[in-house]
Amino acid sequence: MNVLNEQDSVVNGGAVKPALPFFLFGKFKEVGFGDKLFRGITGFFAFLILVLALLTFLALWVNSGPCLKAMGWKFLISSEWDPIKEHFGAVPFVYGTLVSSFLALLIATPLGLGISLFLTELAPLNLRTPVAFIVDILAAIPSVVYGLWGMFVLAPIMQAYVNPVMVKLIGGPFFVTTSIGLSFFTAGVILSIMILPTIIVISREVFEAVPNVYRESAKALGATDWETIQLSVLKPSKPGVVGAIMLGLGRALGETMAVTMVIGNMAQVTPNLLAPGHSMASVIANEFTEATGDVYLAALSEIGLLLMVITLVLNIAAHLLVWFTTRNYGRA
Numbered sequence: 001m002n003v004l005n006e007q008d009s010v011v012n013g014g015a016v017k018p019a020l021p022f023f024l025f026g027k028f029k030e031v032g033f034g035d036k037l038f039r040g041i042t043g044f045f046a047f048l049i050l051v052l053a054l055l056t057f058l059a060l061w062v063n064s065g066p067c068l069k070a071m072g073w074k075f076l077i078s079s080e081w082d083p084i085k086e087h088f089g090a091v092p093f094v095y096g097t098l099v100s101s102f103l104a105l106l107i108a109t110p111l112g113l114g115i116s117l118f119l120t121e122l123a124p125l126n127l128r129t130p131v132a133f134i135v136d137i138l139a140a141i142p143s144v145v146y147g148l149w150g151m152f153v154l155a156p157i158m159q160a161y162v163n164p165v166m167v168k169l170i171g172g173p174f175f176v177t178t179s180i181g182l183s184f185f186t187a188g189v190i191l192s193i194m195i196l197p198t199i200i201v202i203s204r205e206v207f208e209a210v211p212n213v214y215r216e217s218a219k220a221l222g223a224t225d226w227e228t229i230q231l232s233v234l235k236p237s238k239p240g241v242v243g244a245i246m247l248g249l250g251r252a253l254g255e256t257m258a259v260t261m262v263i264g265n266m267a268q269v270t271p272n273l274l275a276p277g278h279s280m281a282s283v284i285a286n287e288f289t290e291a292t293g294d295v296y297l298a299a300l301s302e303i304g305l306l307l308m309v310i311t312l313v314l315n316i317a318a319h320l321l322v323w324f325t326t327r328n329y330g331r332a
Contacts, residue, residue: 060305067298075302081267088299090306092267096184096277100259101252103188104195109245112199120207121229139197147261150190155181155262163274173271182264185273190258195248202247206240207233243321250314254307256281280307
């Protein structure tokens with residue numbers, strides 16, 4: 001039997017010395033210094049993210065100063081956008097952003113939840129990996145590619161086939177015939193495709209966090225597949241599912257290039273979803289390089305500030321909901 005040397009086996013008040021210490025620097029020979037250094041470096045990086053977000057907010061706030069002084073709170077309630085007279089209002093862009101984003105959620109939510117439920121509960125094991133791979137590919141496609149496809153392929157199809165059907169089935173005031181395929185509705189469709197991977201991935205993680213004992217208990221009581229999913233998966237996963245949907249909403253709110261290319265770029269507030277519109281991200285992308293005058297540039301900066309605040313609030317709320325679900329059901 002091997003006997004450890006007392007000086008080698010016991011250090012620091014009786015703690016056993018590790019066989020392979022993490023790493024040592026020069027004169028620093030005490031065990032654990034490397035761990036402390038690593039913890040400090042990673043903590044600094046995490047703190048740096050918060051600093052960058054704060055600096056971005058402050059930069060947008062400072063750059064928005066001339067517009068804040070000239071327009072005040074009218075900027076948030078005015079629908080006028082006249083760079084010549086220097087009258088600016090954010091209502092058409094906020095309206096376009098919210099309408100296109102909620103249309104995207106309306107389309108993508110049932111599809112995303114259905115696909116994630118299929119992958120976690122019903123799909124054969126040899127089919128889950130290929131479908132998940134296709135979802136990852138959709139998430140990796142650049143937004144400008146989606147925009148080009150939407151402008152040259154989707155918009156003509158919407159104009160020729162989809163829009164007339166919607167006019168006949170639903171009609172006004174939400175669906176009124178227009179002469180072009182670039183509209184709120186087209187932007188919502190392209191956004192739904194783009195946020196679909198986000199909803200699928202997050203909701204799939206939430207569903208997988210539900211303990212299998214819930215499913216087994218439902219099956220033991222004679223529940224069908226649908227009843228098992230409804231009672232044992234969907235019910236305890238509601239906060240996480242809402243979080244996945246809100247993360248998808250945050251993704252849709254900040255999308256720029258694809259929306260710019262298919263929404264029509266016309267600042268107006270109208271209930272007609274087939275009419276062209278504008279969004280907060282698209283107006284910044286279209287007009288920032290040609291903006292003249294301090295107030296004009298400040299108005300675009302204030303729109304960016306408003307978009308940042310909305311996106312941050314939604315993403316924080318979504319992460320809190322996902323954390324709540326995984327904390328309660330992931331450890332069972």
